[in-house]
Amino acid sequence: MSQEPKVIYLKDYQVPSYLIEATELRFELFEQETRVSAELRGRRNPECKSQAPELVLFGHEEVELLSLKIDGRTLAESEYQQQAETLTLSSLPEQFVLHSETRIHPESNTALEGLYKSDGMFCTQCEAEGFRRITFFPDRPDVMSVYRTTIEADRDNYPVLLSNGNLVASGEAENGRHWVTWEDPFPKPSYLFALVAGDLQYIEDSYTTLSGRDVRLLIYAEEKDLDKLDYAMQSLKKAMQWDEEVYGREYDLDIYMIVAVDFFNMGAMENKGLNIFNTSCVLANPKTTTDAAFQRVEGVVAHEYFHNWSGNRVTCRDWFQLSLKEGFTVFRDAEFSADMNSRTVKRVEDVGVMRTAQFAEDAGPMAHPIRPDSFIEISNFYTLTIYEKGAEVVRMVHTLLGPELFRKGSDLYFERHDGQAVTTEDFIQAMEDASGRDLSQFRAWYHQAGTPQLEVSDQFDPESGEYQLTVRQSCPPTPGQEKKTAFHIPLAIGLIDPSGAELPLAEGQGTQVLNLTETEQVFCFTGLSQKPVPSLLRGFSAPVKLSYPYTRDELMFLMAHDSDGFCRWDAAQKLAVDIMQELIAAYKPDQTMQLDERLITAYRAVLEAEGLDQAMVSKVLSLPSEAYLSELAEVVDVDAIHQVRNFVRRTLAAALETLLLQRYQETDIAEEYSPEADAIARRSLKNLCLSYLISLEKEEYLELAKAQYAKADNMTDMQAALSLVVHSVFAADAEAMLADFYERWSGESLVVNLWLSIQASDPKPGALQRVEALMQHPAFDAKNPNKLRSVISVFCAQNPVNFHAADGSGYRFLAQQIIQLNKQNPQIASRMLTPLTRWKKFPQQRQKLMIEALESVRDCGELSKDVFEVISKSLA
Incomplete structure (x- = not known):
């Protein structure tokens, strides 16, 4: 960069x-430009103590200022200071009307921030700082304003013109153009502004709120x-009802709109009354959408709707x-x-993300608290730490207070701060x-980074019947935070006696929440006749790493008897991890490996058990991923992890072949597709069995996989069969199926994305060459984030x-893509850098090659703030 970008600090907030x-x-x-007229009615902030305040308007180098007026008077250039990204005015009256005219070029905006075009449609993405790419404005969350927006465009090309709030006026203009005016009565920060203009169709429904108001629902x-x-519409109505029942929150406008956009950097955006969604998070049809994508649509639609209160009304x-x-x-x-x-499957899935990806983030160069102290580019902090760990911190508050007091607290939070821009401290208060x-001690979760580690040991005295659990907590150093104070950690536990019965604990319940507040604590349980097996971290009650010296037999015992679904799954994971880590440590190419029979026995018991939730069976029988095994390793041996996992999978498949085939046949039933939980569970177990076979x-x-592919009436079964064959040794069949799949679905962009992903994830040799060939395929568009x-x-x-190929070719490939994307779409570029930032986890030779790749990006020329921040922290 021409100069090192400025670091922004929380302590400097004014x-x-x-x-x-x-x-x-x-x-x-x-088509060639957009003109923006902005009229801002401003006043001096009574909380500002400056004697000579300045109004700082944020802009962007691509925003061309055409005129600037205060109270109707045109300002000379000497009356304001314009720099690359700011426009500053001083000596303003207590109240004023500022009018500006600007010119922008959405048609050439490849960063997909601000106003841009997606497949011929105008749309916006203003969070976090995209609004400054539209016009000069005090673009910060604590400046909240009511908005009135008029849009004029060609009627034939852009018959639909949308913005936030309620439609209040419309009409015809000259030369085949038309206009509409939208008004949002609720004050909002500029990041929640939205605009869409295009040739769109919609489906419509309505929802009657608890107070009897009818809300018009439109999805475009x-x-x-x-x-x-x-499916998105039904998900929206379910979310509206759930938020009324669980949180007492009712929707506040007369209309709620969602628009599906194909070119989008994020998943979706909660703009007030006009949510803009990545197509992958709103489009769902059994023929083109997998079960996982159906569930994502339901979750994301709900997430953006819930933001209406937790993000919009209170920001x-x-x-x-x-x-x-x-x-x-x-x-x-x-x-x-x-x-x-x-509930259990959802918890297991969320914990999988935490342990595999968020824990890795906590251990990397970009580690930060859920309330960071500083940043260079805020787009880099839309992270798993902010989202997923942030959710776990809220969950711990819910655990500590209980559902009734948590609801009372959320009611107070919304009532106290409605229409305000507030802090995490206000939420906790x-x-x-x-x-x-x-x-007060719990607040450490907000300002301390890293994943706390719990070491648990126990002792039983048969004479007194006393059982003791000793828990020690620590947290490794993270950038800028060498030492940490003790966290307040809710540790949910159960005790199971040797017969498999759960012992009653606090208030006769089987689960008790222990409050860890010190570096070391001892918890005593009395009146026991035999030493129990502890069931620890039930429900994943805190985002921590927990170690306890379970024997493999004890883990099998927990798999069979633990009443907590998460802990039952976790015991299966721990058993597999323990066995696989032993094999990884001893791994040598061409050396015979032997699998501990206890894993086969445990998996057989799960397959043979009657009445178990099929979704949980599928989760329990899923081997730990290579990514999770890598996260657990001090030094990642990529090849050993890959070979050992494949060996374990094949050995289990050979030993359990008859049972796996039986379960496959039992779950391979002809029925009309349903996205309900029990149907998803059947398909999940069926396809897991097929993957083993x-x-x-x-x-x-x-032939079984090919038959499933041929008869599949839903994308879940079709995609699973295709992926399994493509990733197998049956190369000729894979090529034929890939060609058939593309011919069938080339007109469906999201399905083509699956086709691309299946090939990019193929672990067989030659993957990089296949990826490079895919990037030349007509289906690939280098400007489309999806x-x-x-x-x-x-x-x-x-x-x-394949990415970690010993010759470093994967690292060089990624570096080359980042260099290109740095100019085109800095947000996507910085997010794609993540695999290279974890270089410290790898052996010395791979470290050297990864550092070289990072340095090649650093030295390529002028870097965006997004990429500069990640590179500089990674090489520090």
């Missing part, structure tokens, strides 16, 4: 000098996708408080999904005030044995 009470915008959309998409919107004061809205809302959407489906509980490399199981993620991200993050 209130805005001026407030903008009302904003009136007019957009004139043309291209005409070809109208048959994929019903964050500054971007350091991002987890205030995101962590809270992720917790809310997780609880919604748990209520709609299997509301919980304290409503419950009477002291959460095809690893045996027998023709009969290839395509980039489907090929480049999948290869680098989900194909470790």
Whole structure:
């Protein structure tokens, strides 16, 4: 870069000098340019103590200022200071009207921030700082304004013109153009502004709120996708009802709109009244959408709707408080999904993300607390730490207070801060005030980074019948935080006697929550006749790493008897991990390996058991991923992990072949597709059994997969069969199936993304060459984030044995892509860098090659703030 970008610190926060009470915008959309007229009604902020306040308007180098007026008077250039990204005015009256005219070019905006075009449609993405790419504005979350927006465009090309709030006026203009005006009565920060203009169709429904108000519900998409919107609509109505029942929150506008957009950097955006969604998070049809994608649609639709209160009505004061809205809302959407489906399976899935990806983030160069102290580019902090760990922190508050007091606290929070921009401290204070509980030590979760580690040991005295659990907590150093104070950690436990019976603990319950507040604590349980087996961290009650010296027999015991679904699954994972780590440590190429029979015995028992939830059976029988095994390793041996996992899978398949085939046949039933939990569970178990069987490399199981592919009436079964064959040794059959799949679905962009991902994740040798060939395929579009993620991200993050090739070719490939994307789309570039930032986990030779790749990006020329921050922290 020409100069090192500025670091922004939380400690430097100052209130805005001026407030903008009302904003009136007019957009004139043309093919070669867009003109934006902005009228801001401002006033001096009474909380600002500066004697000579300045109004700082944020802009962007691509925003061309055409004119600037104060109270109707045109300002000379000497009356304001314009720099690359700011426009500063001083000596303003107590109240004023600022009018600006600007010109922007959405048609050439490849960063997909601000106003841009997606497949011929105008749309916006303003979070976090995209609004400054539209016009000059005090673009910060604590400047909240009511908005009135007029959009004018060509009627034939852009018949649909949308913005936030309620439609208040419309009309015809000259030269075949038309206009509409939208008005949002609720003050909001500029990051929640939205605009869409395009040739769109919609489906419509309505919802009657608890107070009897009728809300019009509209979901917009291209005409070809109208048959994929019903599930999102039903999910929206379920979310609206759930939020009324569980949180007492009612929707506040007369209309709620969602628009599906194909070119989008994120998943979806909660813009007030006009949610803009990545197509992958709203389109759903059994023929084109997998079960996982159906569940994602349901969860994301709910997430963005829930933001109406936890993010919109009450928003964050500054971007350091991002987890205030995101962590809270992720917790809310997780609880919604748990209520709609299997609570245990949802918990297992969320914990899988935490342990595999968020823990890795905590251990990497970009580690940060859920309320960071500083950043260079806020887009880099839309992280798993902010979202997923933030949700776990809210979940711990829920655990500590209980559901009734937590609801009382959330009610107080919403009532106290409605219409305000607030902080994480305000959220915790509301919980304290409503419950009477002291959460002062708990606040460490907000300002300390890293994953706490718990070491648990126990002792039993048969004479006194006393059982002791000793728990020690620690947290490793993270960038800028060498030492940590003790966290307040809720540790949910159970005790199971040797017969498999659960012992009654506090208030006669089988689960007790222990409050860890010290570096070391001892908890005593009396009146026991025999030493129990402890069931620890029930429900994953805290985002920690826990170690206890379970024997393999004890883990098998927990798999059979633990009443906590998460702990039962966790025992299976621990057993597999323990056995696989032993094999990995001893691994040598061409050396015979032997699998501990106890894993076979444990898996057989699960397969033979009657009446178990099929979704949980599928989760329990799923081997730990290569990514998770890598996260657990001190030094990652990529090849050993890959070979050992394949060996274990094949050995289990050979030993359990008859049972696996039996379960496959039992679950392979003809029925109309349903996205309900029990149907998803059947398909999940069926396809897991098929994955084991095809690893045996027998023709009969290839034929089974091909038959499933041929008869599949849903994308879940079709995609699973295709992926298993493509990733198998049956190369000729794989090529034929890939060709057939593409011919069938080339017109469906999201299905083509699956086709790309299946090939990019193929672990067989030659993957990089296949990826490079895919990037030349007509289906690939280097400007579409969904395509980039489907090929480049999948290869680098989900194909470790090939990305980490010993010659460093995978690292050089990623570096080359980052250099290109740095100019085109900095947000996507910085997010794709993640696999290279973990270089310290690898052996010395691979470290050297990964560092060289990072340095090649650093030295390539002018870097965006997004990429510069990740590179500089990774090489520090």
